[in-house]
Amino acid sequence: MFARSTTFHGMPGNIDAGIRFIKDEAGPMLEQIEGCRGLSMLVDRDTGQCIATSSWDDEAAMRASDAQLRPLRDRGRDILGGSMQVDEWEIAVMHRTHHGECCRVSWLQGDIDAMTETVRLGILPMIEQTDGFCSASLLVNRSTGLGCATTAWESREAMEASRASADDMRARTASDAGGEVVEVREYELAYAHLHVPEMA
Template structure:
């Protein structure tokens, strides 16, 4: 499985319009493309940052959709008041869902880089990180994606609501600070965002 993320730094006042556009226009168009297995949208209402993720059955399916999604990306940028977006390609390495995310769900995203061994990152996430975060109150699901060429990885944990996400901060900090050295990776960034669109139908890969 593979995934494409598109990060848009938009206007906070345009977040609701952006969510509606992705839900009503982008989601139906993308999920109708061959090989697409779903889409999600994370948003930060305070900063205007939005991250759209599409999942694909194969790297070839993801690559073949690149030109088709360009006008959809341009439209989302315009509605959200942004002139550019950042696009990243990932291998979807680990996915586990305890239960579907309800309305109001939120996610913590952790970006890593600099690891020497991709398989080590996957093993540590699967055997060390996932067993701990799935015990946290309100846990819904988790994914870990990486790019072997750039040496970057990103882990996402979804919780039922904002309160549970915030309550898990300290435990999550301890988990990542313990696991990053095991991976040989550096923690680049951590963000907490609202899961505004949750249609990423990725099969269990834990």
């Protein structure tokens, strides 16, 4: 399974228009493309940053969709009023009980295989016992050594309450991978229509 994320550095006042675009145009269009497993959108209303992530059966399906989706990404950028960055990933871990209302995203640099093993065997069993936990995933880019770990939570209160334990787990993952934590951000989960199978 693979994923393509488009990070929009938009204007805070355009967030709601961007969400409508994802719900009314981008989501329905993606559902018609062979090999697509759905779309999610994370938003930060304070900064205007949004991350739209599409999931795919395999790398070939993801690559085949690129030309078709480029005008859609450009339209999203125009609606949100900023710049955008596109990244492609392999889905290494996916475990979901249900969709939540907010997410914490951590970017880590290091050995991808070690990172994946720590998340799968060490972090998941602990974090799924945390109150308010909904899902966890790890996307990886083997060519850059970058991992993107996302946890979803039932409420912002639950996500905030988990921060201290999440800091410990993130530090352990980075250490086991011989790398470092690059960035951590928290978002509202504005849209989630995903059909990625369990990969834990």
